[in-house]
Amino acid sequence: MNNVQFKGVMIMNTVVTSKEAIMQVCRRIVAEKGMKALNMRLVADECGIALGTLYNYYADKDELVLAVVESVWKDIFHAGFQEGTEVSFCDFTAGLYGRIRAGAQAYPGFLTGHSISIASARHGEAKSAMEHTFAHMKAGLLEVLRNDPCAAADAFTPSFSREDFVGFVLDHLLVLLVQGQADCRILLEMIRRVVYK
Template identity: 35%
Template sequence: MNNTATSKEEILKTSRKLIQENGWTGVNIRSVAAACGVSVGCIYNYFDSKTALVGATVASVWGDIFHHPEDEAVLEDALSCIRWMYRQMEYGCQTYPGFFTHHSLGFMQQDTADGKRRMHFAWQHILDQLCVVLRRDPQVRAGAFTEQFSAEQFAEVLFSLMLSAVIRQDFDPSAVLEITRRILY
């Protein structure tokens, strides 16, 4: 058995793989240590508790699902961005079964401050990027956003619709695209 893992990222990569294979029950200090071929103490060198390991794994999964797109063009207009986000949500559901429902619902029901913080951080990052795209989209009609109806408010509406789609496992963005066209273009 190795005494040291190659890196924190290697531990997180292994944790993501365990989620893919066994769901969230597969991620604990012992199972991750065994899958990495290291001692339990080695995992504790990187994470001081199971909660810290799971929290870091959650952030790592969010990063994998919504990593910066290889094709920058998807961030140039709102419609392309929405299509990309729906594809990523579908990828996330296929790659990490139960992640969205377990993560969001589980952490909201538990008193897991770190998990809630990480979830809100990931959501805020997605919302911020969506706002940037909405503001930069050259096709958005002048005056679409006002003090009473801001890009941030519209991004929150879009994001709520996307979260609802994830819960329903419906990855067809056509309704959200039509709403966006009618309001912004």
Template identity: 35%
Template sequence: MRNAVISRDEILEASRLMLQEKGWSAIHMRSVAVRCGVSVGSLYNYFPSKTELVAATVESVWQELFHVPEDLTGEERFCKVIQWLHDSIQEGNRRYQGFLTLHAMGFTTGEGKVEGRRMMERIQGQLRDALCQVLREDGQVNQSVFDSRLTPEGFVELVFSMLITALLRGEEDCEPLLAVVRRVLY
């Protein structure tokens, strides 16, 4: 065991690496402690349970993968961001086997399921908020398509749901979704 103090970030980095190498079944308090070179008790200082460790690992994967790039500018920026999001989720699902499916099915049981769902909703809410901001800032969008029945937030929710569904079905291309978005917005 190492004597140095370990950080929460180091634990999560080790968990992500284990996830990449061996999948979700590798994430256990004992195996992560071994990977970090610390006692299991040291992990409990940061994560009171395996459920919280897994939830934090999932959240750190989302944060690693999703940060809307500032350099996606120009024509049809909203569509570019949708394409980028599709590609990022697809890459994350390749890098972290079953990542997207795990979210769709719920990654824990019992009380952890509630916390996992809350965490997932918070991160997906941040993504939807970022999409809404991009939608509002895209100067090419025909703003007259929006009214009290179809708000920018409602449109983003619909697009986000369609994107996740397409990815869960294993669709490699999001061009049909982008074609619909273009017809509605531009």
């Protein structure tokens, strides 16, 4: 087996025995071949382990797919993110859009393809995994919004909460990405009008 390069890092094609190492291989497969190519036998072969060993980590393909979808989303969400950096909510949202858009290019077809993969998986677990992933994104957005020193003090009320607004922003950000929009300028203008009165 040959060594491969993924995102500028040389990955040796040796025996893989940790969940994170398996996820690295899975992300590479998704980046190179798409979600449809992901299957237990291919992952085991690419990891250099027996198929039965992979089943020790993931009970079936559904469980593996759910883990991969969550792993890819985390990779996309955290790419280029610097903790502790003060940034406005508007700038953070624009940066998040750019990261997800770049991630969509790094993982071609992922934004639309993972929905199909999730739909064919066990419904309850798939829904829970996606809720967890999007809750993580919402939490990041909410933290930035709460800490934005330029946000108007009276921009939010009990009937128009930060949490609801962040949910609205994330939903519309994802719709724009699936539509293939080059930017989210209209969404950013809405944010400016609401948050920075």
